[in-house]
Amino acid sequence: MKKNGFIIGLLILLGNATQIQAQEERNHGIIWSSLHGLEYQVKAGFNIGGASPLPLPKEIRSIDGYSPNICFAIEGNVTKWFGYNNKWGVIVGARLETKGMETTATVKNYSMEIIGDGGEHLAGYWTGKVKTKFKASYLSVPILATYQLSPRVKLNAGPYFSYLTSGDFNGYVSDGYLRKGDPTGTKAEFKDGDTAPYDFSKDLQKFQWGVQAGTEWKAFKHLNVYANLAWGLNDIFKEEFKTITFAMYPIYLNVGFGYAF
Template sequence: MNSKVFGYIALMLLLAFGQVQAQDSTNFRPHFEHRIDAGFNFGATTPVGIPATIRSIDAFWPEFCPALGYELSYMLHPKWGVSLGVKLDYKGMGTKDHVQYFPTIITVQDGSSTGTFEGIFTGQNKTTIKNTYFTVPFGAVFHPNINWRFTLGGYVAWKFSSNFYGDVSNGYIRNGGPTGEKILVDHATFDFSNEVRNFDAGLNGSVERRVGKRLSVMGDLSWGLRPIFSSDFKGLDFPLYNIYLMLGVSYRIM
């Protein structure tokens, strides 16, 4: 094959490739996509970094935290779009730890009488958290190819119900502060459910891998930026944030 023929074939291939690319671009039309997401949240309602008052974490376990949502996305380009969703989110966990000089509020039951103490506790602590939110995630969508899909943005959420309770044991509390009366505590309880804020907000990002024509497996990370308790709450001396990863599936309806 001489160089002229080779050059002619190469030119024809380039022109054909360019025509296909032009057709792909011409054929694309901005459109809506609808998805149903379902999975389970794993993570913690946690401080960022371990406070000095928590001396050791003896146990940790996830609560049963399903998540179910709907997402509407609008593709502006073959690879780019925007999305908006609604989701029912359960976020929770449990932990046992040993605390020292830990500001809190506890309730002690002694026969028929009940006493509430606000002060500095040292001993064992067990906490269970399970909050339910109506969540609205939003963000930008990126499709690098047919198999992968990424989103990055944020979320706002409204509390639907809250459970934040636990007990303390094998310790003592300095009633009123570090120099207050020392009261031995064999067992006491606390319930801060009503103190959980009604509104949460943070960052949100997800990655999906297609495993079928319409079905994908996914991971969706939400990182709260707003503490779940107000700054004047006396039951804890550090902020807690909702940081959870949803693992599940996404089904594209159309």
């Protein structure tokens, strides 16, 4: 029993020593980073927004419903401060995020390609209701300039670059009719309650880029609250995709919390 107690005590002492050493190494790393003007942070938040044409084209007569869905964002970044007073700096990060929305619209002569009951694709111009579901996952890299406005408030702005890891853009049409080929083509009517699906997921663009700007407020010593607006500058669809005749830009507000080391 004494021998077992000695071994247990020794293991506890070794565990405590390892923990103390790890803490000392962590503190040393934080001090070294601080002396070299480096600051590390992890963030978690939500994206709220949608992919939209600017301005709304004449084909979209009204937006009848909108839901932002639940879209998460997790980010790690490092800030390099310059100068003796650390007023200006550069932020480089890596962000895993989802962007999405659901909308219902009333349209007229809206370019569309629906999927028939037999799996055939029918292209033409749709007049009626369109339900759209968009959801995409991205790996994003923001490169931002940051300014220390006060001890508690920072501003940041700059470009971001995103790579699509998975994405869906689909939905259905209802309560209307399709003119095959062109706006004066053969009319295929849909009775009340009839729907036809469409799916443009394979036509989503792999690379996205845009600008973002935001602010960050230090709530406690290590806890920050932030808000950023990210505005995409290229179409979410590939250049060769012509079914939707206007560009759609992802515009999202990202809000959440950050932990600064």
